Amino acid sequence: MHVVICIKQVPDTKNVRIDPKTNTLVRQGVESITNPFDLYAIEAALQLKDSTGAKTTVITMGPPQAEEALRQALSLGVDDAVLLSDRSFAGADTWATSRTLAEAVRKLEPVDLIVCGKQAIDGDTAQVGPEMATLLNLPCITYVRKLDLENGNESMRIERATDTGYEVLRVKLPAVLTVIREIGEPRIPGLRHKIRSKKQEIPVWGAADLGLEPEEVGLQGSFTQVVKVFSPPPRGERRLLSGSVEEMAKELVRILKSNNVPGF
Amino acid sequence: MDYFLTEEQQMIKEIAAQIARERIRPVRAALDENEEFPWEIMKVLAQSDLFGLYIPEKYGGFGGGIFENCLAVEELGRACIGIATTFAASGLGAYPILLYGSEELKMKYLPQIASGKKLAAFGLTESGAGSDVSGIRTTAVKDGDYYVLNGTKQWITNGGEAEIYSVLAITDPKRGARGASFFVVEKGDPGFSFGKKEKKLGIRASATRELVFTDCRIPKDRLIGREGMGFIIAMKTFDKSRPGIGALGVGLAQGALDIAVEYARQRKQFGKPIISFQAIQHKLADMATLTEAARSLVYSIARYLDTEPKDFSKLSAMAKLFPADVAMKVTTEAVQVLGGYGYMKDYPVEKMMRDAKILQIYEGTNEIQRNIIAQELNKEYGRMKESFLG
């Protein structure tokens, strides 16, 4: 069994704050991290590795420094990594990204399962998993919270979260899954894997290696374009209530009632 | 401070610190409160390859030494020494096998311990034999291809939870201390059972139980080394393990210092953060200095021990004695810095103070450590030709 994990390196929002005066991003010391949802994808793949001995390969598309994210995945126990990096990949929208990832997965075949995080925290689109699946002509189950192989690795029994609970599905393999937190807490790196992760060779594939023309990838290969970026409109002036807790409770109920908040 | 760690040693520290931060800190108060054994954490430590740091690669370990183990223990202890003790006690149980076991015993048990699949424990203390090891009453009588053990061990860390026990028993009562031998006993061996779990002041996440041997039959090849070597094995094991207790002390002191400084910077009285008051400043300065001194001592002695020197009982004792006293002092002061809050369970320092006490007691009380140091001094100066008095 071969499981491919697609991850993304994103700016860490941990140290980011909204400046209450300007309502803009305070970006002091923002570092790059592996997208938190992708850590669940790695965990899901490693659980399959633990239970079935599956081979795991992690891929990411990004600038050269995205290699750090791949090395982190290796330190957690993923077997192999490939970096998809090329000047022409820059500015890719979800379509161009999916296109590039799909070609990389083809190059890694045979592949039985592709796991992605639910979405990336910088773009929040949640589109790359399903789009890539379509380009690979594979089924894609989103919001997966539990997975079990069945029928001798022919299919998988999946629990997927819905807005009102969850549903149980059976999906034929190969397939693409996007996973959520309930899949399991990401593990801590193992010492042996961590030592290996520092030394392991990570091949870099560019557009030519994937058989893609420069106009099929990156900004050129994208359908969508950003035309404007701006700060969100600031929230109205904050009001601190005063008085005893009873007075504040009374005042809050009055405010919420006058705003027609249901239930008040 | 830079202790010039190798890249691999740095990684050990990072992994242990991550486990402490992400897995231990969120649960330490609950495990302490409920006296719950930290199995989940043990699994994480196993998955992270930390159980075999000091075990040779040949037996499934990492091939490091005492120092590497100390680095891990320190970081874990910074969050909770109840949990770190559980981890370290498995090493204590492994050392007799590692140091004196036959190749068969090593091949059989060390890989299981190194992988963390099974925990080990060390069974020496009895109700009548603590500091005075010659008071041991548990016996092992040879019967054909078996030894038959009878007696009761007391206050055994990991008792009941571990699968592999290194146990000291008297094989020849006539020879006194020279008549003791070490055996490997497995959980599930006939006639081997456990007493109730002890209620403790501190390190309450760790399990402490009696080991009860009632005509417990074990194959004769479970003997570690030769008959009569038990006392030597115990002493050599302690020589190797004491810096680990020191590392627990360093970690604990650092953990208490972390909280005390952060709190002192935030807590305001008389309109100012209390860290601006000299009374607090001097306390924190002393706490930090003692902690760093303890760390320097443990690191340098642990590194020295890893060069396999001949005589090191004195240094080993120092590496336990000083950090244990430092941990007691620093945690007590941390409670004082936090004042009323420190005494309440809202903050972890009261637990740290309760936990610290054990460091001055187990693996040879600090009084015993001083005895060892003094005896070694006596011997050392006795051998010296030079006089300093004149």
Add this chain to the structure above:
Amino acid sequence: MKVIIDKNECTGCGSCVEVCPVEAINVVDEKAVVSDECTLCGMCVDSCEFEAISMPELTSKEEDLSLYQGVWFFAEQRGGEIHPISYELASTGRRLADKLEVELCGVLFGHGMEEAAKELIRYGTDRVFYVGREELEHFNEERYANVLTYLIENYKPEIFLAGATAIGRTFIPRVAASVKTGLTADCTGLDIGEDGLLHQTRPAFGGNVMATIICPHGRPQMATVRHKVMAACEIVDHQGVVEKIDVPEELLESRSELLEVIHEEDDTAQLTEAEVIISGGRGLQKAENFRLIEKLAKLVDGAVGASRSAVDAGWIAASHQVGQTGRTVAPTLYMACGISGAIQHIVGMQGSKIIVAVNKDPNAPIFDVADYGIVADLFEFVPALIKELESSSTCEID
């Protein structure tokens, strides 16, 4: 490729250096210099007061885009009932269609919903394409994507909107990839620009930045739209038709099969639908204290949310988590009790209409996003609020 700096216009002021999320810009000899790290995100372009920064030109992809006409939306249904997002989409679509002077069409998949389909007309839909099949009664990504792709390829709408719900965000990307066009996720603003294109505005970087996105060369211009952001307006006399569509059988094949649907009994966990969410964080101190939050939530018929630290501490199930690794919510009222307001939490709830923060610490960052702040011990304030609500509701009965 990277952004282009006009050296004649650049004053070396460095404001672009500040906004660049990948630190790709440096000022050298009083001119901005862009390194290869540039990801073409475009944030610097707008930050430049001197209009010295521009995006590189794209070679346009030729296709006769004028073949595509009309505004379409996907009408979501669950269990045979049309979901409210569908009406929000109809009203938004109506506005766009009027600007473009084209038809507004809704697409509805389901079983036995001929009558329900007419509901969409009341919200301004001119034509409802209804595909009534048992196989489409419950959501299946492959079937839904296949059928919708088939319709789009045959009828060629210029704009397609769907709800940014779990369903929309699952299968609409498949459709976009199949018809080979762009898709913008989770839009909070839609308009027709002077260029005649759909201007799609959405939050990025966890809501700290808004971005307007266009899709000049792909059709339809597709967007998923955030629930509860756009208003649903009835148009009483609107006339329209429901058109039943037959689709080829092979479009209904799927490699996944639904075995079971489980509705969580704990309806306080249904965060994304709730009008009111009462959330608890580390300030609750222990699991038992969530009862207090639950009591308040029950009283106002709201859902119970939680911060990550409360979930990590095991006080409440992960399905209640609001924030970056949990759910993103936008209720009418979000009340944060004992939540300090880490950015990861804020990104999950800042779309809420009214935010109330209750915290002991007046410096807690949660107050920065709150509309109403209550600096108090939650263990005193929440019971007082419960008491107030209980007494005010009995007054009403009297």
